[in-house]
Amino acid sequence: MTATSPAETSPTAASENPAILDVRGLWKVFGPRAADVPGSPLAELSRAELKERTGCVAAVRDASFSVRRGEVFVVMGLSGSGKSTLVRCLTRLVEPTAGEIVLDGTDxxxxxDKQLRDLRRHRFAMVFQHFGLLPHRRVLDNIAYGLEIQGVKKAPRYSRATEMLDLVGLTGYADSYPDQLSGGMQQRVGLARALAGDPEVLFFDEPFSALDPLIRRDMQNEVIRLHREVGKTMVFITHDLGEALRLGDRILVMRDGALVQTGTPDEVVGAPADDYVREFVRDVSRSHVLTLRWIMRPPEAGDALDGPELGPDVVIKEAVPTVLRADRPVRVVADGELLGVVGAAEVLEVIAE
Amino acid sequence: MVTSQVTAPVPARRPVWTRPYLLAGILAAWLVLWLIFRGQATLPLGGAELTPLHERIGAAADVIDDSRNENPLFLYFVNYIRLFIDQFVTFVQALISAPSFGRPVPVVGWLGVTGIATAVAVLYANLRVALLTAAGFASFGLLGLWRESMDTLALTLAAVVLSLAVGIPLGVWAGLSDRFERLAGPVLDFMQTMPTFVYLAPLTLFFLIGPASATVATMIYAIPPAIRITSHAIREVPPETVEAGASLGSTPWQLLAKVRLPLAKRTIIVGVNQTIMAALSMATIAALIDAPGLGKTVLKALETLDVGTSFNAGLAIVIMAIVLDRVTSAAGRRVETARRAGRARRPLWRRVQVTAVLAATAVLVYLSHVYVWAAVFPGEAGLGSHVRRAADAASQWAQANLYTYTNALKNVVTYGLLNPFEAVLTGSPWWLVLLVVTAAALVLTTVRVAVVCAACLALLVALGLWQDGMVTLAATLVATVLVMALGVVTGVWMGRDGRADRVIRPILDAGQTMPAFVYLVPILGLFGATRFTAIIAAVVYAAPVAIKLVADGVRGVPVSAVEAATAAGSSPWQVISKVQLPMARRAVALAANQGLIYVLAMVVVGGLVGAGALGYDVVSGFSQLQLRGKGLAAGLAIVVLGTMLAALTKAAARRADAAAHGRL
Structure with a gap:
């Protein structure tokens, strides 16, 4: 826990972009007279106390965050933390109890009902954990479902669906039925279906937890590739920290329905907000996630300042060869300004953990 | 010091007055008091005797009869329903069974009907089932029962169409709305557990004797499975698939039409199958209120003890049941395979096939509309007379040669079980029975159930049918004891032996799809018209359910528990008595509950074949106008008895459940 330097200003690619989705004070309470809970003294109670006192379960408690255009925003938490309910609230598959959700200016x-349907048809789409495909329809008709219910004619909707089929790498499976495909392929169909309506935001609800580990890695790469190719904003729910770190531009950690921390992967690993998050990220190899910014120190008198130069956002693991090969500290430089230096001692300390 | 460490905590000694002792005490006291008070306050009532209540009920029925053309409820509601259903049934009959539109024959003759049925089987089921269908329909003609079979089919189809038109939408509603499901549940329970014969008489009050009453009775019996299974099918659709549909912006209608219904289709077809089987079974029973068809043939033959004729018609009912069952279940399987495998057959080939089948059917229908030979089944019942004679001969042979065995069985059950039960129940003063049953209910179950029992028995007294009620109760209890003996023995055997299960289960399934009337025929042939015949009919009707429930319960006992007991060196008998039956006791209790309800459902049928008592009261209420009040009261008495017995066994089942989970 050496690195405590706040990295508030870390310039990630998305941070310059404005927010596309703004969530303010979102609550979802299940149970009798649920609407009375948010804003009342009851809202201060812990989940267990609330359950004891009123019989209500607060699945999401006072969540506020914003998602920037074009980023992959990961919501992470263990089962029961409310993350699936949260994403369902965003699409109103589950009706929120309180709060506001603003998508690009639209609340x-x-x-x-009709406006909500239009939003669902054109603005956002969702990928589900167990795929949610229609077993009685061909793959192509599954992908075209969203267009079909909008009343798009057969020829254009099939041509769009075929395009999506190619995009997710299922060329040639148009006439198959879902039950004839493997889990990974079924989820590709789910992905193609979500993309078919050309939405601005994609919601993923633990899309790969039902798949085995090798396929899961494949599909994660697929999401990274698609993100690069189509550049959609993605809100990604997972309970898998590795997946969160791999995919997320920013990560939101949830516990018992409340937000614990929001930040970039290196912020979550490098500066956990509390013991819960700390425990969570304990087994992550920090050198794979943290950047030089997290371990650099101000130059001291006697440091030779003519060593090699690296940027502050270089991941430590990748800086190791340079740092160890150099016989003097590596200078961390951004925009021609010297931010600090990193020596072998700092690097070895992180690796040795 | 040392001793206090070794001494185990002394288990609390169970009090001497545990439930079994208490119960034995109550029964002993009953027998003693029975000996003392025998024959007093037994409230007998002769066959033609009426109480003032019966007369009042009869008068009320007359009032309803008279107000048929004045009361607004009738004028603007009931009469329209009756007219509509009458017209609908008459229309279906005109198509396939009755002379119509100024023609001496129906619109479609035997060749056309057989062609249509076979075409439906080819298109929706498969070739083998289609052959079975063709053979089945031909056999109706060969048995000399074409007209009767078509009447039954017309009534069944009309009732099925109406039942599905009501049942499927309500089922979808119940599947979507928890509140409606909660509301509908108890009503459906009541519709299904009420013995079918009981509501025939009240129905005729409102819908008159004829097709409308028969159809409504059939619908009451056939709608519950349609609603239940449709609701279940809708609820079975994976929630995530529905969410996926909603997340893409489907309207509620699109969700229903494109997601929920297609995914629920296969299960809904199971519901259609159940509805058809229930409708066929009830359509034959509706003969009691003058519904036309095979049931009427059976009923008339039963009344004159004509075994041959009733067997012949019973055979036609069984054939119809098998054909209808096979076609619908094959259609259900076909939906499933089509969904799983993707349409394997090429659409073009399918289209050619459909066109060919439709064309052939059209030709057959045209021929049967125009030519007499294709309209009226040729030949005067060639096969029918043979079947009749063979059945008569078999019955006579059995009565002559098996008499020793059948009579021995009859005597053992009659003198060993039935007579003692009946003697104690009918010989005790009514207040004694009421006291004993309430006390036993208190010991065995809860205060609430005890109160229900006391109220039911008091109501029986008030209905003026105490003694008939006790005779029926005795027969019901004997039949249930037999059902449970059969159920436990066969059920344990099936539960332990997979091969036995595979052999016996299809027989039980067939037994359950067969309309209740059909059982009576061979049993009547063997045992003649006695109380015992009624009991055996009830046992045959109720045993399949009980056996299956016990078998499934025994099968449901975890393998590990049985293996552990075997590994500890238990004998097979010890495994059964100490592991399998105790662990399956919830299933056994449920089997007793269902067994009782099924036995009770046959009480009225028993009245037809010599059981007397409440069943006979109901039947004579149908046929004699002056006994109508008593018949209605007897129907009510059967419901009262059923309510009491169902409450008792249900509570016992709950207790068994609680005990099995260590909560007692």
Missing amino acids: IRRAA
Whole structure:
């Protein structure tokens, strides 16, 4: 726990972009008279106390965050932490109890039925844990489902669906039925179906937890590739820390329905907000996630300042050869300004943990 | 010091007055008091005697009869329903069974009907089932029962169409709305557990004797499975698939039409199958209120003890049941395979096939519409007379040669079980029975159930049918004891032996799809018209359910528990008595509950074949106008008895469940 330097200003690619999705004070309470809980003294109670006192379960408690355009925003938590309910609230598959959800200026919570349907048809789409495919329809008809219910004619909807089929790498499976495909392929169909309506935001609800580990890695790469190719904003739910660190531009950690921490992967690993998160990220090899910014120190008198130069966002693991080969500290430089230096001692300390 | 360490905590000694002792005490006291008070306050009532209550009920029925053309409820509601259903049934009959539209023959003759049925089987089921269908329909003609079979089919189809038109939408509603499901549940329970014969008489009050009453009775019996299974099918659709549909912006209608219904289709077809079987079974029973068809043939033959004729018609009912069952279940399987495998057959080939089948059917229908030979089944019942004679001969042979055995069985059950039960129940003063049953209910179950029992028995007294009620109760208890003996023995055997299960289960399934009337025929042939015949009919009707429940319960005992007992050196008998039956006791209790309800459902049928008592009261209420009040009261008495017995066994089942989980 050496690195405590706050990395508030770490310039990630997405941070310059404005927010596309703004969530303010979102609550979801299940149980009798659930609407009375948010805003009342009851809201201060812990989950267990609330359950004891009123019989209500607060699945999401006072969640506020914003998702920036084009980023992959990961919501992470153990089962029962409320993350699936949270994502369902964002699409109003589950009706939130309180709070507001603003997508690009439109308040989703205020949308009437028809407006909500339009939002779902054109603005966002969702990928599900158990795929949710229709077993009685061909793969192509599954992908085209969203267009079909919008009343798109057969020819354009099939041509769009075929495009999506190619995009997710299932060329040639158009006439198969879902039950004839493996789990990974079924999820590709789910992905293609979500992409078919050309939404601005994609929601993923633990999309790969039902798959075995090798396929899971494949699919994660697929998401990274798609993100690069189509550049959609993605909100990604997972309970798998490795997946969160791999995919996320930013990570939101949830526990018992409440937000614990929001930050970039290196912030979550390098500066856990509390013991819960600390425990969570304990087994992560920090050198794979943290950047030089986290271990650099101010130059001291006697440091030779003519060593090799590296940027502050270089991951430690990748800096190791340079640092160890150099016989003097590596200078961490951004925009021509010297931020600090990193020597063998700092690097070895992180690796040796 | 040392001793206090070794001494185990002394288990609390169970009090001497545990439930079994208490119960034995109550029964002993009953027998003693029976000896003392025998014959007093037994409230007998002769066959033609009426109580003032019966007369009042009869008068009320007359009032309803008279107000048929004045009361607004009738004028603007009931009469329209009756007219509509009558017209609908008459229309279906005109198509396939009755002379119509000024023609001496129906619109479609035997060749056309057989062609349509076979075409449906080819298109929705498979070739083998289609052959079975063709053979089945031909056999109706060969047995000399074409007209009767078509009447039954017309009534069944009309009732099925109406039942599904009501049942599927309600089922979808129940599947979507928890509140409606909670509301509908108890109503459906009541519709299904009420003995079918009981509501025939009240129905005729509102819908008159004829097709409308028969159809409504059939619908009451056939709608519950349609609603239940449709609701279950809708609820079975994976929630995530529905969410996926919603997340893409489906409207509620699109969700229903494109996601929920297609995914629920296969299960809904199971519901259609159940509805058809229930409707067929009830359509034959509706003969009691003058519904036309095979049931009427059986009923008339039963009344004159004509075994041959009733067997012949019974055979036609069984054939119809098998054909309808096979076609619908094959159609259900076909939906499933089509969904799983993707349409394996090429659409073009399918289209050619459909066109060919439809064309052939159209030709057959045209021929049967135009030519007499294709309209009226040729030949005067060639096969029918043979079947009749063979059945008569078999019955006579059995009565002559098996008499020793059948009579021995009859005597053992009659003198060993039935007479003692009946003597104690009918010989005790009514207040004694009421006291004993309430006390036993208190010991065995809860205060609430005891109160229900006391109220039911008091109601029986008030209905003026105490003694008939006790005779029926005795027969019901004897039949249930036999059902449970059969159920436990066969059920344990099936549960332990997979091969036995594979052999016996299809027989039980067939037994359950067969309409209740059909059992009576061979049993009547063997045992003649006695109380015992009624009991055996009830046992045959109720045993399949009980056996299956016990078998499934025994099979459900975890393998590890049985293996552990075997590894500890238990003998097979010890495994059964100490592991399998105790662990399956919830299933056994449920089997007793269902067995009782099924036995009770046959009480009225028993009245037809010599059981007397409440069943006979109901039947004579149908046929004699002056006994109508008594018949209605007897129907009510059967419901009262059923309510009491169901409450008792249900509570016992709950107790068994609680005991099995160590909560007692």
